[in-house]
Structure formats: structure tokens, C-alpha cells
Amino acid sequence: xxxxxxxxxxxxxxxxxxLRDPEVFDGxxxxxxxxxxxxxxxxxxxxxxxxxxPSTKINHCISWMSGAAEKAARLLQKRARQGYRVIxxxxxxxxxxxxxxxFGLRDPTSHAQGQLETIRQFxxxxxxxxxxxxxxxxxxxxxxxxxxxxxxxxxxxPETRERLRNSNVVPETYEELHEQLRSLDATDHxxxxxxxxxxxxxxxxxxxxxxxxx
Numbered sequence: 001x002x003x004x005x006x007x008x009x010x011x012x013x014x015x016x017x018x019l020r021d022p023e024v025f026d027g028x029x030x031x032x033x034x035x036x037x038x039x040x041x042x043x044x045x046x047x048x049x050x051x052x053x054p055s056t057k058i059n060h061c062i063s064w065m066s067g068a069a070e071k072a073a074r075l076l077q078k079r080a081r082q083g084y085r086v087i088x089x090x091x092x093x094x095x096x097x098x099x100x101x102x103f104g105l106r107d108p109t110s111h112a113q114g115q116l117e118t119i120r121q122f123x124x125x126x127x128x129x130x131x132x133x134x135x136x137x138x139x140x141x142x143x144x145x146x147x148x149x150x151x152x153x154x155x156x157x158p159e160t161r162e163r164l165r166n167s168n169v170v171p172e173t174y175e176e177l178h179e180q181l182r183s184l185d186a187t188d189h190x191x192x193x194x195x196x197x198x199x200x201x202x203x204x205x206x207x208x209x210x211x212x213x214x
Contacts, residue, residue, distance in 0.1 A: 126185055
């Protein structure tokens, strides 16, 4: 009884958590499949006592589908109701992999590697904002170590690379490089908050226009 009461309390708390709804997925754009599944999984992770079985997770996911993707998932459930064993409904991972065959990228790793070749930091974008975009793609490439470090350096704006060179320290590992860039980013944020910088402009850093030169 104590455990039931505790679980009821956890469910009550989790039901009040507000998460961004998954973007409805209809299966027409294969590049959106992984993001959609990760959005659903984020709900499952945040509310483990609500989505505590494969069926609750799968039903939640299907509720955010439409079009051909929804029809394919409903057909799997229909076969299960007819008495057939549907392995793809037995675990969340099996369900995801089953739908990936028809609605996901056939080679998501190669697709992510191609994206990483073209991603670039925007001229007025802080490193922190850029790294979120970079890491989202990099995490799917299978790259690590030197290949990832080289691609991060290449993707930075010339101004950011110049500031890195001026720091007299260009770390030799991806992790150290990331921390060094975060440190430079934090310094810039401090100057911006103090009104000493305009922000992330083409001259980086620059004195704020309303600050007299001393």
C-alpha cells in the first residue's frame, strides 16, 4: 500500500510536468524521424511512472503521428489484436526500429556526416548557441577525437578562430577545445552584460558604440 501511494504521488507530480509536445510526424520527411522519436522518448524519460510499459510509450508516440506513419503503426496494433505475435510491439526499441525501416533514413550516420561537413557558425552566433547545433549533429556521426576536433575548428567563424589563436592555446583534443571555446564565450557574455561589447558582430570583440575610447 505504501508503494502504491508513493507511485500515485509520483504520477501526480509527473502529470503536471510541462514538456514541449512532439512535432506531429506523418512519415513524409525521413530526416525528421529521429528527432520525432527522441522527442517522444524525452516525455517517457521525464515521466517514467506514466510511461512505464512498452504499450504506454508506443500509444503515446502514435498519438502524435498522422498520415502513413500512423496507419503503419495502427496496422501493427491491429495484428496484435487479431492474436498474432508482433515483436515490434514488445519493446519501445523494437517499435522504433520497425518504423525506421519505412520512415527513417536508411543510413542516418552517413546523413549526419554529410550535415557536419556543411554546418557553420553564423557571424553573429555565440559559440554556446552554435555548439548546440553542432553537437546535435555530431552525436549521430560516430566521429570522435581528432576528426571531430578538426570539423569543429573548420566550422567556426574566422573571428572565433582568430580569438582562439590569440589566446595562445589551441587545445589538442575535442573536449579541451570545447572547454576553451566555452571559456572565451563566457568572457564575451560578461563584457556584453557590462555594456563593453556590442555582442557577436563581425568585429569580435568590439567596443560598444556608445562607449568612449580611453
